[in-house]
Amino acid sequence: MRDTRESRLLLVLLIVIAFALITVDIRGGENSPLDSARRAAASAFGPVENGVASAVNPIGNAIGAVRDSGDRHSRLAELERENAALKAKLGSDDRTKGRAAELDKMLKTAGAGRYGIKGAEVIAIGAAQGFSWTVTIDAGTDDGIARDMTVLNGDGLVGRVTTVSASTATVLLANDPDFTVGTRMEKSAELGFATGQGDRPLRVQLLNGKAKVKKGDRMVTFGSRADRPFVPGVPVGEVIRVDPSNGDLTRTLQVRPFVGFTKLDIVGIVVQPPRKDPRDAVLPPPPKSKPTPTVTVTVSPSAGGSADPSGAASPPADDAGATPAGGGTTPEPSPTRS
Template sequence: MRDTRESRLLLVLLIAIAFALITVDIRGGQDSPVEGARQAAATVFGPIENGVSSAVDPVGNAVAAVRDSGRRHDRIAQLERTNAALKAKLGSDDRNRSRLKQLDNMIRVAGEGQYGIKGAEVIAIGAAQGFSWTVTIDVGAKDGIKRDMTVLNGDGLVGRITTVGPDTSTVLLANDPDFTVGTRMEGSDELGFAAGQGDRPLRVQLLNGKAAVKKGDRLVTFGSQADKPFVPGVPVGVVSRVDPSGGGLTRTVYVKPFVSFSSLDIVGVVVQAPKKDPRDTVLPQKPQPTPTPTVTVTVTPSAFADNQASEEDLASEDDE
């Protein structure tokens, strides 16, 4: 298209419409007027994302790369294929071991919190339906997933379900600027609200402006009414910085999340809330402090006797 005055005006108009839609969507929250369009997009693009995820599987690509490369230099090609196959197998085994560990950790968290979960895989980062910190997972309405369900993994709180398609769902991550969750401090039970800040620590406003809090304190989810969107007791993170108390009604602390949002793979959607608040039982055990080594000085009898003899000789010389 030629760069004409009409084309430039059209481009400006399209950009203005896009920003208007973004603003309306963010301000609308759960009642956003574009929710229907988002649902339709999830229905259309979800199966495509799922299929693309399978197509670009690294193990599958590695196996495809081992195909016969022709008759020339057969011996070298055979060795290269063997080497590539071994590397592919090793890579697959490493990935499987990593995913098995993630699954084991998630099952442990679910067991300790008594959460009924539906396991899922992250198949896309950043949704086509919006402009937020999101991931797409490979379970949807057909699997019993509904909007405003808690999502966790073996480390703690991942986010909440925002959009559900037939086969996939969109998860708003806990580090998104529009994400807010009620929190409770381990031990002291101080309540607050954590908000995402992208790639920076979560910002938590404690309701008690004089709350005694220090670096290293840990937080869990407080839980929502009817357990939606958040069930109680899910680990959130560790306090990394505390703002000085200014005598206000609230106090601000910054929390490093337990979850690494840039390396999500296996997650679980909480489809059944616990009958009883697990409180702090889901938090991982704190590392034991390293004991300070004790220095012991041992004096042998022979050395003590020699020292005594030397002192007596010096004394006799002085007398002379």
């Protein structure tokens, strides 16, 4: 429609008529002619609207269901995450208790040796450092850790620090083939050197080829000059085999380490050495030997016979009280019957 003078007059006329109808509808209320017309229109078009609504409602319900299903799925996923977190928390209780017990044991070991230690957690194993038996701990120079410090746990010697960064450090384990530590036997104080053999027992060479050593004997670290890299008195292991000496100047032992290198978790780095050598004080009390039960056999004398002190029954005596011929005992005179 082009913008002409007639079109403008028509638009103004329609607006005036609309306002007039609105005014009449408001003033007339429910009895106005327009209200009657609306009711008539509702009666005519109501069934059509209901039919259209009935046809459209399933589609609307489906769309609402899809929308709600997304909300339900999100809620279900949230509940599953909460459930998993709860299970993880409940499952970690045992691990938390185990770590607390391990930490307590390590603190007792450090206290027995008067070692000043810095606690750390093992966060990685060997792969980052090649094929060596090493672990990475979450303590570094910012925590006062330096190269060539002794590392221990509640069981004994773990290893020594080799490289350090600001927040981490690498520990060479005592079972690494490149690891060597001076040792001293419990009680006898025989000196030697322990070398790692991977997943096999430690190999210890005693300086005295004639040293008397037996299975079950234990040893600790001898210590180093200025207590680097090893402080004295840290438990090393227990002898499980003594190799024949064959006249050699040294004596070779196979030693089972006290530490389980495949299950390290909490460790302590000795940042302050003891003022004096603790000797064997850090070793746990030796296991008590179980007494060997002694069997005592008691033989009761049978009817008509007796038992000698050795437990062998002697043949019955005859009426005169004498033993048959061949017996080695002299019969006592029997009492005279009155």
